[in-house]
């Protein structure tokens with residue numbers, strides 16, 4: 001009733017702002033959904049699991065709300081120190097956000113991985129949880145319906161309720177906007193947390209490193225699944241350039257775990273590394289909006305995934 005006397009819901013509704021994160025098993029479509037919501041490429045996607053190593057935030061600016069998306073790596077059975085650290089990052093993130101979106105691909109039956117995550121979610125009582133059925137473009141609507149029921153039951157069995165269940169397709173741009181509409185009212189009343197125009201608060205160097213890593217993994221994922229780390233050592237504007245022709249020098253190291261992997265990355269006569277450089281340079285230039293000179297070096301950091309000192313150095 002109160003609403004009836006309002007001049008318009010838009011003008012009187014309080015502004016809301018807060019954090020949301022998408023969780024789900026590897027390859028569930030979290031990064032792609034983040035990109036679709038934010039409208040620009042900020043998180044790194046791949047068709048291989050566990051590419052999202054760093055917490056990347058995309059920011060959705062709306063007149064009524066500001067939604068800060070925290071993209072976390074998938075929770076998985078830890079086999080290495082890196083795996084354990086990643087799981088800790090995920091849990092800490094979950095406890096801090098205002099809304100959790102649980103991504104479940106429409107084209108796959110619920111499995112032990114989903115149940116494992118759902119059980120963890122059940123333990124986080126206060127935070128509203130939205131179930132997001134992703135990749136709906138891959139299946140018929142009947143299968144989406146069946147997945148909706150299965151997902152509803154999953155929460156029921158674990159003694160909690162979803163704040164919403166929403167089917168989306170990030171690739172087909174279906175219901176992505178609706179998802180933002182459903183998340184917005186769940187955020188606390190607050191002025192915007194970030195200035196308009198900000199898409200991410202991830203340091204540029206980290207994003208540049210991710211773009212290089214993505215290019216370096218292209219085509220060799222089977223041989224080097226999780227063995228590549230990239231560190232940007234420096235980014236400095238080239239001196240004595242005319243004002244209308246700036247150039248940014250970027251020096252980065254590509255770390256691998258064993259000397260035997262060097263050849264795979266570098267390729268015959270350095271051809272592959274050259275290609276990695278060219279590809280990632282294009283993306284970096286698009287991201288930073290300036291011409292770039294990219295200097296890549298391949299280094300061996302022995303067993304970096306298992307060594308706490310190396311992990312710290314590589315930013316984990």
Ligand SMILES: Nc1nc2c(ncn2[C@@H]2O[C@H](COP(=O)(O)OP(=O)(O)OP(=O)(O)O)[C@@H](O)[C@H]2O)c(=O)[nH]1
Nearest residue numbers: 027028029030031032046047049050052135170171
């Ligand atoms: N057809 C279709 N494919 C999708 C959709 N969303 C994501 N994908 C594909 O699914 C794969 C995994 O998507 P990501 O967004 O990288 O998944 P993720 O959950 O972030 O994966 P991790 O980083 O491994 O945790 C990629 O090949 C995407 O192109 C969608 O809506 N429709």
